[in-house]
Amino acid sequence: MAGRRQVLTKKTAPYVFISPFFILFAIFMVFPIIHSLVLSFHEVKQLTQLNFIGLGNYKTLFSTPRFLRALTNTTYYAVGMCLLNVCIGFVLGLMLTSGHVPGTNFYRACVFLPVLVSTVIAGAVFRLILVDTEGGFLNYLLGYFGVPVQNWLDSPRWALKSVMALGFWRSIGLSTIYFIGGFQALPSDVYEAAHIDGANRMQQLRYLTIPLMRPIIAFVSIVTLIQAYLVFTEVFVLNPSGGSARDTVVTLGYYLYESAFRFFKLGYGASIGVVMTLIIVVLSILQLRLLGVFQID
């Protein structure tokens, strides 16, 4: 005990305390990232043999229609998710903080519940609801309005939107909670002043609420955007055949998984990872800039 007390002095203790993180960080993050960059310039054979091909993987990547499709699909998905989460989250947050609606806590719990469900399970239920026969609930319901049976999961028109529906169902709860937090923090005296000056509801919303909520709007949009760019599981579970996902729904995350772990093109997969990382890092820096998190004192 006496010996240990000598090792852990006030000077050395912090280094010892932060060392487990940095050891794991070096082995499982720094090294893999460098390795990933190295791999992306190689063709990998039999999991271990590296064959240098320079920018070959990147050239192939940007001339492969499936990759370009994945890029546009992912962007479409991410932008769509971002708009949906911000707009609907904003409106729901506003409604759930208005104060004179009975049962607010119940509605809040309902909106939040899907956040607790894992994507695989949520996807399983969505498949059941979206089945392409009259036995699927959505087709059954729309049948009442004379809408013919649609192939929600597999048709070029709906497949990606079904993936979005699943992602949205699971994410809107959190977005709404952020907006609720923001609305609750709004200063009430400003609104009283506006009320006395005769500003109506719409004017208050337009000239007070939206400008005051700008930080939350920025936060939710960038967080959703980043998370949506990494979408993988949603595509994996909604994919109707269980085989390769069609070009209409393929995303960057899925394409990476498929290239690396189905076809074992590890170098090629690594180059997809590098492209994804670049996108995420740019978005993250944007996030830090927008929110001013990068101030450490």
Place this chain on the structure above:
Amino acid sequence: MKPRRVYTVITVIVLIAVSAVMVFPFYWMLISSFKPIGRIFTVPLELFPREITLANYRKLISQTPFLRWYLNSIIITAAYTALAIFFSTLAGFGFAKYDFKGRNVLLVIVLASMMIPLHSLVIPLFMLLIRLGWVNTYHGVVLPFAANAFGIFYISQYLTSVPSDLIDAARIDGCSEFGIYRMVVMPLLKPALGVLTIYFAMTSWNWFLWPLVVMRDESLFPLNVGLSTFISDYRQRYDELMAASVLCVVPIITLFLSMQKQFVSGLTAGSIKQ
């Protein structure tokens, strides 16, 4: 007064509709799990099951490795949460309550590492795991992500708002540095630990891509990976799948309803990362 009432009525109608849409999949999961397989897709659809059977549950428990997968998920979640809590509190304490050379630079490195997505690591990590012989092991799933930058950030933020008097007093009384961590800091951290536990537990419970890559042996699958094989099979086993979903969702919802506050802060805290 009148337009306000109209506004309230519209709000209530919209909220009821939204709640119905959000909750409906849970209802559908529940009633489908009690329908005999032949009845799940019959036309006209049974919105209320006409016949309730436990056959799906029986089949799930007796004919699939479902309980084993459940156990695997619990092992992975518990191990990950414990390790991540230990490393985050230790390092968070180090960053918040000590003044040392290189502190700021190291903290920036920790923060910057939060930007890196799993997707850029998954291939080299998999190759590393092969070399270490860690494929198909629990530590292969858990250890690479046990050092969680967000946890460190969260704990150190929390601790900076806690006065250092107690720590200084303990040091004067001759308490060792690790003793301070164990006996002074950990009790102080209690409220933050609840939030962080929920964040870590929910994250690791929902993991999919990484265990899908690491676990190749069916008996080692966690729930998510195992259940996804019900879908990708040539026969889609919705009967067992729905029963399994109910058994996964019910404990979490029960937990949520009993500690809503911690859940909400745990899950919202998490999204700051990425």
